[in-house]
Structures are given as C-alpha cells and as structure tokens.
Amino acid sequence: MAETKKYVRIKKASIEGAWYADKLGQIFEVYYENSVALGAVCYGYYSVLREDAEIIVTEKRPAKVGERVLITKPSPMGKQSYKTGDIFIVNHENTPAFGGVRTSDVTGFIGPKEYEVIVNNEIKNEEADEMKIDLNAMGYDELLAHGDAVMEAIKKRTFQEGFQAAKQVQRKLAKMKTSINTQARRDEIVEQAKADVEKLANKYGYYYAYGRNPKAEFIVNCEKRTVVTILRWIADGQIVARGIAKAAPSDCFNVHIGRAIALRRALGLTVPDEYLNAPQPTEVRVGDVVRGKYADYYYQLCREGELGDDSYEAKIREIADGKYRYVGGGYDFIDDADLTIIDDSREEVGE
Structure with missing residues (x-):
C-alpha cells in the first residue's frame, strides 16, 4: 500500500x-x-x-x-x-x-x-x-442525545489525537537529544586531541626530556584515511621514532584524533580509549566530507558503468534554505538526504 x-x-x-x-x-x-x-x-x-x-x-x-x-x-x-x-x-x-x-x-x-x-x-x-444523518427528521430529545454524543466523541478524539501527537514529538525529541549528546561528546574528544597534540609537540612539553629537542612531523593521507607521525632530531634530521593511525572503514576520519593517536604511539605513550572508540558524528556541518547515494531514477538514466557505482562523495560548502550545498556544485534537500559523514576534520573552516 x-x-x-x-x-x-x-x-x-x-x-x-x-x-x-x-x-x-x-x-x-x-x-x-x-x-x-x-x-x-x-x-x-x-x-x-x-x-x-x-x-x-x-x-x-x-x-x-x-x-x-x-x-x-x-x-x-x-x-x-x-x-x-x-x-x-x-x-x-x-x-x-x-x-x-x-x-x-x-x-x-x-x-x-x-x-x-x-x-x-x-x-x-x-x-x-x-x-x-437527517437531522431534520429527528425529534428534539433525539437531537439533544445526538448532540451530547457528538460533543463527547469530539472531546475524546481531540484528547486521543493530542496525546498521540505529543508522544510522537516526545520520541522525536528524545532521538534528537541522543544525537546531540553523541555529537557533543565527539566534539569534546576532538578538542581534547587538539590540546594533546599541542602539549606533546611543544618543545617545552614532553619532547624537552629528549635533550636535543626532537621535532614531530605529521603526514596526512585523507584518501587512505591515515596519519603518520615521524620524530626527528632537529640537529641532524635522524629519525627517532614513528607512529601511525588509520581509521577503520566504518569510522569517520578525523585528522585531529589521528594526529593524537599517531603521536602518542611514536612516543610510546598509552592511547586513551576515547580516541580509539570516539562516537561517530551525527550532525552534518560545513566543511564535512560526506558520502551520498544517487537517486534511483537518475542512476538508471546513465549507461551501465558510467558512474562506477551509485554513490558519490562531496564536501559541504553551505547549509541553507533546507539544502546541503556542495563544493563544486550540486545539493541535496536536508529532509530527503541520506548522507554518511566520512571526514569531519574541517581544517579549512577553522575547526
């Protein structure tokens, strides 16, 4: 149906x-x-x-x-x-x-x-x-009886529909609250990772104990979803240690969390569990890289193999007027979009 x-x-x-x-x-x-x-x-x-x-x-x-x-x-x-x-x-x-x-x-x-x-x-x-119902054919008492019944039915129906609507809104709000809390927790972890990298990579912080001030280099490969940290002596460029972080295929890549994990591994430090098991983002924001799916009818119009598959990846340029607008053109309606956030680093937008 x-x-x-x-x-x-x-x-x-x-x-x-x-x-x-x-x-x-x-x-x-x-x-x-x-x-x-x-x-x-x-x-x-x-x-x-x-x-x-x-x-x-x-x-x-x-x-x-x-x-x-x-x-x-x-x-x-x-x-x-x-x-x-x-x-x-x-x-x-x-x-x-x-x-x-x-x-x-x-x-x-x-x-x-x-x-x-x-x-x-x-x-x-x-x-x-x-x-x-032929009201004109009814007697006075019958009309009153019908009137009372109608008013009572209206009261019950109004209460029932109002209660159902309230429960529906309550469920939506509960789901929205869970989503907001999950996103807030991820935001906290990202900020913690940024501060962690800033502290550990500062010559007055952990590195100072090495005596010759080793320098941290970060190699980011967004396509492979990896971050590599290389520690070198400043004096002669000799490599002291390496560390690597790689996002799982089902995880959203975040360069800040990746740097914190790779740096701690290079230094031989424990990697906090929140870095390794950060919750996935729930809120699409400007600067995010998302994966969407082509509409069925659009995909059917293209020759077999022309698109490669039925999905696409794009970066969010603007969120306005009920639409996600992408870098390079194109958009999706927010209410109709089925997007998965695959990279929420957002370095270009000051995040």
Missing part, C-alpha cells in the same frame, strides 16, 4: 501575529490534526488554524496519466522552473525512467522523488454523503 501523507497549504492568517502570516501559498507536512488546528512541520512543530488552511492528501507512488501531482522536493534541471507546492496534471508516465512524469506545464520531466500523487477526494465525499 502506498504511503499516505497530508499537507497544509496556507490560505490566510486570521489571527494577527500568526507565525504563518508571511507564508501564504506555501505547503507544510501535517504531523497531527484535531477539530480546531493542524500541526505543521516548519523547522519545528507549529499549529495552523483549520479555517486558515487547505488540506492536501497525497500518496507516495508513481503517478498515472491524468492524475494530479504535488511538487514536494523540487529539483529542476536546466531551464525548468517549478517550486514546492506547485500542482501539475500528468500527461506521460514512467518517462524517461520508472516513476518519471511529464506535464504540459514543464519542459522536460519530473523525477519520482520530486512529487507525490494527490488523492482524489471526490469518491470519499460521495461515500460520506451516503452516511449523512
């Missing part, structure tokens, strides 16, 4: 100072609703009065000819021009690949990840009409 979603399009702002007063015409995903308001996702969770909104129900599936599609993740190419919230009627389906569609309003095609199919509500309305 296709995944069903609800969106709210802002039509007006009947209350002065409403958060959506400057967002007329925009759409937001609905995460809960009751008889009075709708919960909209907009960099957080906010309520929209029902009287101020239009509800759009969608299904996530390939569209058929004649169906209407709602643009939710626009990624126009070339001279194409469309945006989130636009609605089009499909006149060609599964072109140029499965799930791709064409419309008379857009040059070229729209990819399957860019749209959702709008559900036709006319059938549901007809079914509802057949179940209508």
Whole structure:
C-alpha cells in the first residue's frame, strides 16, 4: 500500500501575529490534526488554524496519466522552473525512467522523488454523503442525545489525537537529544586531541626530556584515511621514532584524533580509549566530507558503468534554505538526504 501523507497549504492568517502570516501559498507536512488546528512541520512543530488552511492528501507512488501531482522536493534541471507546492496534471508516465512524469506545464520531466500523487477526494465525499444523518427528521430529545454524543466523541478524539501527537514529538525529541549528546561528546574528544597534540609537540612539553629537542612531523593521507607521525632530531634530521593511525572503514576520519593517536604511539605513550572508540558524528556541518547515494531514477538514466557505482562523495560548502550545498556544485534537500559523514576534520573552516 502506498504511503499516505497530508499537507497544509496556507490560505490566510486570521489571527494577527500568526507565525504563518508571511507564508501564504506555501505547503507544510501535517504531523497531527484535531477539530480546531493542524500541526505543521516548519523547522519545528507549529499549529495552523483549520479555517486558515487547505488540506492536501497525497500518496507516495508513481503517478498515472491524468492524475494530479504535488511538487514536494523540487529539483529542476536546466531551464525548468517549478517550486514546492506547485500542482501539475500528468500527461506521460514512467518517462524517461520508472516513476518519471511529464506535464504540459514543464519542459522536460519530473523525477519520482520530486512529487507525490494527490488523492482524489471526490469518491470519499460521495461515500460520506451516503452516511449523512437527517437531522431534520429527528425529534428534539433525539437531537439533544445526538448532540451530547457528538460533543463527547469530539472531546475524546481531540484528547486521543493530542496525546498521540505529543508522544510522537516526545520520541522525536528524545532521538534528537541522543544525537546531540553523541555529537557533543565527539566534539569534546576532538578538542581534547587538539590540546594533546599541542602539549606533546611543544618543545617545552614532553619532547624537552629528549635533550636535543626532537621535532614531530605529521603526514596526512585523507584518501587512505591515515596519519603518520615521524620524530626527528632537529640537529641532524635522524629519525627517532614513528607512529601511525588509520581509521577503520566504518569510522569517520578525523585528522585531529589521528594526529593524537599517531603521536602518542611514536612516543610510546598509552592511547586513551576515547580516541580509539570516539562516537561517530551525527550532525552534518560545513566543511564535512560526506558520502551520498544517487537517486534511483537518475542512476538508471546513465549507461551501465558510467558512474562506477551509485554513490558519490562531496564536501559541504553551505547549509541553507533546507539544502546541503556542495563544493563544486550540486545539493541535496536536508529532509530527503541520506548522507554518511566520512571526514569531519574541517581544517579549512577553522575547526
């Protein structure tokens, strides 16, 4: 069964100072609703009065000819021009690949990840009409009885939906808190590693005990995910010791942690467990190198073997407007991105 979603399009702002007063015409995903308001996702969770909104129900599936599609993740190419919230009627389906569609309003095609199919509500309305209650045929006492029952049902439904929405938000916040704590711990370890290297590599620190002030050299190979430390005597350049650190294939590489591990190994010192088992980063930041995956429909358009595989690596240049923008061009939508951070050294951005 296709995944069903609800969106709210802002039509007006009947209350002065409403958060959506400057967002007329925009759409937001609905995460809960009751008889009075709708919960909209907009960099957080906010309520929209029902009287101020239009509800759009969608299904996530390939569209058929004649169906209407709602643009939710626009990624126009070339001279194409469309945006989130636009609605089009499909006149060609599964072109140029499965799930791709064409419309008379857009040059070229729209990819399957860019749209959702709008559900036709006319059938549901007809079914509802057949179940209508004839209030005019009821007596006074019967009307009161129905009225009390309706009010009680509304109270229960409002409470149930509000409770479910609150639990959903609570789970999201708990997951977010865990992610934040994990990232904070990694940040602490990186700062500890930087301070460790600064202290040990300073001639007034540990090296001074050698008497001839050996000098530490670091050789970083990001491609091989390694850091090598070489200790030489300053006087004659003779190598005193070596140490190496190499990130595991499943770990995120960090040059600062790598330098601390390699330097301690060169000096014959114990490597702290937190360096060897640092938690993986959970927050994508500017300067990070990430690995992403090409969309299925995009990959199908390329000849077999042309891409090599279905993944790509890129460095984050900017995070803004709901997008991760990459060095060298291109971007991913934050809500739709499936990225793995493979290097969070961020030396070029002062980290």
